[in-house]
Amino acid sequence: MNDQFKKKADSQAFVQVVNVSKNVGSTNALILDDVNLQIFKGDFVVILGPSGAGKSTLLNLIGGLDRPTIGEVKIDQTVITTLNEDSLSSFRCLNVGFIFQTYNLISTLSAIENVQFPMKLAGCEDESLIEQRSTDLLTSVGLIEKASHLPYELSCGEQQRVAIARSLSNDPSLILADEPTGNLDWTTALEIIMLLKKYSTKQGKTMVIITHDERIAEFADVIVKLKSGRIAEVVRHA
Ligand SMILES: Nc1ncnc2c1ncn2[C@@H]1O[C@H](COP(=O)(O)OP(=O)(O)O)[C@@H](O)[C@H]1O
Ligand SMILES: [Mg+2]
Numbered sequence: 001m002n003d004q005f006k007k008k009a010d011s012q013a014f015v016q017v018v019n020v021s022k023n024v025g026s027t028n029a030l031i032l033d034d035v036n037l038q039i040f041k042g043d044f045v046v047i048l049g050p051s052g053a054g055k056s057t058l059l060n061l062i063g064g065l066d067r068p069t070i071g072e073v074k075i076d077q078t079v080i081t082t083l084n085e086d087s088l089s090s091f092r093c094l095n096v097g098f099i100f101q102t103y104n105l106i107s108t109l110s111a112i113e114n115v116q117f118p119m120k121l122a123g124c125e126d127e128s129l130i131e132q133r134s135t136d137l138l139t140s141v142g143l144i145e146k147a148s149h150l151p152y153e154l155s156c157g158e159q160q161r162v163a164i165a166r167s168l169s170n171d172p173s174l175i176l177a178d179e180p181t182g183n184l185d186w187t188t189a190l191e192i193i194m195l196l197k198k199y200s201t202k203q204g205k206t207m208v209i210i211t212h213d214e215r216i217a218e219f220a221d222v223i224v225k226l227k228s229g230r231i232a233e234v235v236r237h238a
Contacts, residue, residue, distance in 0.1 A: 013038035014206055015062060015174065020071030022057055022229075031057055032068070033229045039222070041173075042204040044197060046217045049226035055210045056178055058226065062208060063096045063176045064088050075174060093122050097167030099177035099196075103159040105151040111162045112138055112147040118169045137165035141195060157188035164195060168205075175199070177209045181216065193219055 015038070022032040032054045039045055047055050060066040061073055064080045073081050080091060097118075105114045115134040124130055138144045141161040143154075151159055160180060167175055177196065181189035193209075197219050200207045209216070217223050225233040 014041040014043075014076055015039035015208075016072075016074040017058070017062065018072045018074070020058075020061060020068040020073065022054075022061065022066075023069045024057075031229050032061070035071070035229075035231055037224060037231060037234070039206060039208065041206055042200065043206055043221050044200040044219065045206075045208045045222045045224060046220035047208060047210045047224045047226055048212065048214065048217050049232075050212060053226040054229040055212075055226055059176050059178055059208060059210055063098060063174075064092050065098075090122075093118065094170055095172050095174060097170070097172040097175040099160070099163050099167045099175065099180045101179040101182040103151070103156075103163045105159055105162055105166070107151050110148045110150055111143060111154065111158075114151070114162055115165045115169050118166060122170050133169065134165075137168055138162070141165045156183055157191065160184065160188075160192050161195065164192070164199075168199065173206060175205055175207045177207065179210050179212075181211065181213065186215075189213070189216070 017035055017037040020032055020035045021030065023030050035058060047058065049055050057066065061068050064073070067081055071081070072079055075095065078091065080088060083091060106117065109117065112134050115137050116130050119130050119133065135144065138147055141164055143158060143161055143165070146154060146158065151162070154162065180196070181192050184192060193216055196207055196209065199205050211217065221237055223235040224231060
């Protein structure tokens with residue numbers, strides 16, 4: 001473990017991945033091998049590694065979209081690996097925001113309706129609160145004038161900005177992004193990373209971002225290098 005990382009280990013980690021392994025498929029292939037990782041509140045973490053290293057698998061385990069074969073994932077004192085499906089799904093809905101490489105917006109909903117969707121899914125019935133919050137979020141990503149646009153009427157960068165606003169709609173404490181800039185040109189990718197970094201810094205959000213682009217890793221507080229299903233190195237910037 002990196003020395004600077006060790007220093008923080010005394011305080012309570014926000015995300016704890018403990019002895020996590022994952023086997024998959026008919027051959028029971030080991031794609032994560034005894035992974036241990038601690039992430040602290042407000043950290044901007046980049047998971048870096050080549051294709052097939054296990055990055056998406058690890059992120060999905062952290063976000064409770066998947067379960068480990070062995071080991072435990074704890075988020076803010078909740079052991080999510082032992083929650084039943086219903087509890088896990090409501091935990092995710094309220095505590096974790098997801099951003100994907102291909103945006104995954106609902107194609108029949110407008111930009112603002114996409115941002116509102118997780119709030120409705122979480123059972124919020126306060127229409128004026130939903131309206132206000134989604135308006136604020138779309139404004140903060142610079143897209144309020146395109147609120148009524150459907151996803152196909154938006155550029156790739158704009159769709160990802162809507163997806164970022166959507167990921168924040170239930171004010172989650174943890175935001176996970178799987179190659180959020182993978183489909184974008186470098187200038188747009190930079191805008192998206194700066195937007196995520198702004199939220200992380202200003203609102204103390206913990207963010208974990210997967211990339212295989214070393215340039216994006218420069219923005220991280222913590223770089224987790226993953227190789228063949230194992231953590232090769234954790235680098236914490238001062
Ligand atoms: N359900 C599965 N069955 C078989 N192999 C899988 C499955 N899911 C992932 N893998 C394999 O596990 C490895 C890690 O996958 P993934 O986490 O998607 O890597 P990354 O996101 O770093 O590219 C890859 O070799 C992938 O092909
Ligand atoms: Mg992946």
